[in-house]
Amino acid sequence: MTRYAIAGTLAACLLVGLGTGGGSAFGTEGADVPTYHRDVAPILQRHCQDCHRPGEVAPFSLLEYDHARRRASDLLLVVEERRMPPWPASKDFGGPFRDERILSDAEIDTLQRWLDADTPEGDPADAPEPLTFAGDWPMGEPDLILTMAEPYALGAEGDDEFRVFVLPTDLPEDRWIRAVDFKPGNRRVVHHVIAGTDTSGRARELDAEDETPGYSAVGGFGDGVPIRSFLPIWVPGSTPRDAPEDAGYLLPKGADVLIQVHYHKSGKVEEDATAIGLYFSDEPLGREVRTGFVFPDVSMFQAMKARAAMQEKGGRPGLNEFMREVLVIPPGEANYEVKGSTRQGGVMGRPLGRDVLLTAVMPHMHWLGKDFTLTAVLPDETRVPIIRIDRWDFNWQGTYALLEPVFLPEGTWFEMVAHFDNSAENPNNPSHPPVLVRWGDQTNDEMCIGIFEFVPATDADRARSVSRDPSGDAAD
Ligand code: HEC
Structure with missing residues (x-):
């Protein structure tokens, strides 16, 4: 009898255990x-x-x-x-x-x-306690809040819009940003927001050419805008992110902050005025968060073609001219491959010149993107997986911030492999029937960039990285 009772209890424990572990071998009628x-x-x-x-x-x-x-x-x-x-x-x-x-x-x-x-x-x-959703500025009032000068009006229906707004800072001196947060003006239509800084004035020019507030730029911040730093981004549910210890984004005096807002129409006419909040450090920070890029490889032949094309027009080829010869996706091609590596050096990036902490990555393609993989290769050829996107979705692009920054020693290079689907079967293809697609920043153009954010590593980071190494673990 006693034995029986114990066996029963054991069986019950087993059942509960299996129930929470996900097994349904015992059917669904029980207590689980x-x-x-x-x-x-x-x-x-x-x-x-x-x-x-x-x-x-x-x-x-x-x-x-x-x-x-x-x-x-x-x-x-x-x-x-x-x-x-x-x-x-x-x-x-x-x-x-x-x-x-x-x-x-x-x-x-x-x-x-x-x-x-x-x-x-x-x-x-x-029932669990209902969630309380963070109100305005969960990190407290920002040191500087920049808001769109006037609300942007959106129609009820139609394609998504990608719009860049220029927010002048007019600060008398350089400042260090230690954290960034956003306040979407109208959450029904703001799908996500990316941000960066521009010290060139180019974004202002583009803004002036466009009559309505801001200007349209699908892939990033617009043609020829050199981004000084990419800032953290906002998507629903993202939490504001502090830069790693004694690191921050340098905001040069007079810089403009750019926000690019992805709008998704709601079925009603809507307005939005999104704000970005900057938290400054009182002290200058020792390390600047920087942005690096992995571009597609350019062959000698492609480089010559780009030069020849530009000579005809009477200019010198910039990055975009090179890339227009490199990324040429034929109509109907369902699996067009693009590879990029920073191993060889040259225009398209070089191996890391110092030890760094990799803090975030942002794969970038447009509507035809299919998959994207970025790997770091250490000088001893160890391959460190960084990110893979098996089903690229332009609607849900974003910055992926690493939970723990990854230490990469000097001499590390990146490898990027991506595929594009320019067939009629791709429901995201903006052209029906498909057309030849080249590099560019409009909806019908494509891009392929591995954008990454890093800070220079300190001795403490180096020491930590050694102890995280499997051989180091054995020694603890
Ligand atoms: C980051 C925002 C976000 C989160 C988190 C999210 N959804 Fe969605 N969901 C959307 C949006 C926006 C749409 C409208 C379609 C689109 O844009 O992809 C959608 C559409 C849907 C649809 C309609 C089907 C479709 O493909 O259009 C279903 C069902 C759904 N979500 C279920 C869920 C469930 C279940 C979860 C949690 C497990 C979830 N969603 C989490 C934003 C989100």
């Missing part, structure tokens, strides 16, 4: 049937509600039982296909990244079993 309040709501809170709540960019709310119940099979479908939450980066290569949005297999299994059991509500007493 997931309920909305106890099991599903926490998943939706963790992964969905940043966007799926009233006034946000997603088309419907997922705050209440009824919302989730009605769409239960859609929810399962999009998470199984890993279309939602939007997180194009692979979880098996590179990273881990900050604010990563990836459902575990166990979470997906919970949703599956909840659907199989006909979406039971369960006991509201089991």
Whole structure:
């Protein structure tokens, strides 16, 4: 009898263990049937509600039982296909990244079993506390808030817009930015925001040429705008990010801050005036966060063609002219490959000239992008995976900030491999039928850049990196 009771308890433990571990071998009728309040709501809170709540960019709310119940099979479908939450980066290569949005297999299994059991509500007493969403400026009032001079008006319907706004700083001296945050003016239409600084005045010129506020630039900040530094970005649910210890972004005196806002029409006429908040350091910071680039390789032949083309026009070829000879995607081509490496040196980048901490990466392609992989190769040829995007989605491009900066020694080079789909079968292809596509920054042009953010490494970083090395671990 006693033995029996113990065996029963053991079996129960086993069942509970298996239930939470994701196994459903014992059927779904038992005590481990997931309920909305106890099991599903926490998943939706963790992964969905940043966007799926009233006034946000997603088309419907997922705050209440009824919302989730009605769409239960859609929810399962999009998470199984890993279309939602939007997180194009692979979880098996590179990273881990900050604010990563990836459902575990166990979470997906919970949703599956909840659907199989006909979406039971369960006991509201089991429900998690409703989330409170950060209000204005969760890090406190910024030292400088820059806002669009006048609101930008958006039509109710039509294509997404990518618009750059120039925000003059007019500061009398250089300042160090230690953190950046954003306040989207209208969350129903602001899909994401990227930011950078310009000291050349070129962005102002582009702004002056365009009658409405700001100017349109699909790929970045517009033709010929030399970005001094890329700043952190905003997407729904991203948290403001401090630069690593004693590092920051240098904001030269007189620089303009540029924000590029991706607008997604809401079905109503809308207005937006998005603001960026800068947090300054009182002390000058020892390390500047810098931006580097990996471009496609240019062959000798392509370089000669670019020179010849420019000679006819009477100018000297810039980067874009070279690239127009390199990135030439024929119509109908479904798997056009582009490779880039900074190993050889020359115009297209060179191996790292010093030890650095890699803090973030931002793969960049347009609508035809298909996949993108960036690897760092150390001087001893060790390959360090940085990021892979298996299903590129221009709608959800962004900066991927590494949770732990990655130490890369002097002499490291980057390798980029990307593919483009210019076939009629690509639903994102802006041209029907497909046309020849070259490098450029309009919607019908393409780009392929591995943008990365780094700071010079200190002795402390070097020491830490040695102790993180597997051979170093054994010694602790
Ligand atoms: C970062 C914002 C964001 C997060 C987080 C997010 N969604 Fe979405 N979701 C959207 C947007 C925006 C759309 C509209 C379609 C689009 O733009 O891709 C959408 C559309 C959908 C759709 C409609 C199907 C479709 O492909 O259009 C479903 C279903 C959905 N989301 C479920 C979820 C679930 C479930 C989660 C959490 C596990 C989630 N979403 C997390 C932004 C988000």
